Amino acid sequence: MISLSRRLIALAEAGRTGALHVGGTPGGVVYLVAGRITHAESRGCPGIGERLVRCGRLSAAQWQAAYEAGHGARRVGHILLRDGHLGHHELASRVVATITAATHALLLGDDAPMRFVPGERHWFGTVAQADLGNLGPETARRLLARPAPRGPRSVRCRQPSPVPG
Incomplete structure (x- = not known):
């Protein structure tokens, strides 16, 4: 089976x-x-919505309104920008942080089954992009900074709350 990193x-x-x-x-x-x-x-890491609400950048009501307005058209991020809830650079950095955490979690289970669906897009929309090569050093830094897990590999993300995305 091909590894996740090689597939990406x-x-x-x-x-x-x-x-x-x-x-x-x-x-x-x-x-x-x-x-x-x-x-x-x-599933092991908080999504972008949960991150924005938990840190206090958005209220749960603001997130829910943006989610409902933009989910179907895959424009939630653009709705947040349009409505002035966040600036582009701040939202982009938070998206990249979400990408980094989730990719890191997924790379820990590198031998998992995978399926690629051509053309499928995320409901948040494209606010930022990251190259896999730029995530590698951050993932390596995180792996080296934590103690070796005992028993099966574990992911150190908080359990997600019911806040969408």
């Missing part, structure tokens, strides 16, 4: 657009546009 590299080099669904624990999805990661999510 192959998709990036081919300039693919779509979603790589990763099974196993914690599992999740990496979304690419023209070979660049535009979003990533994992």
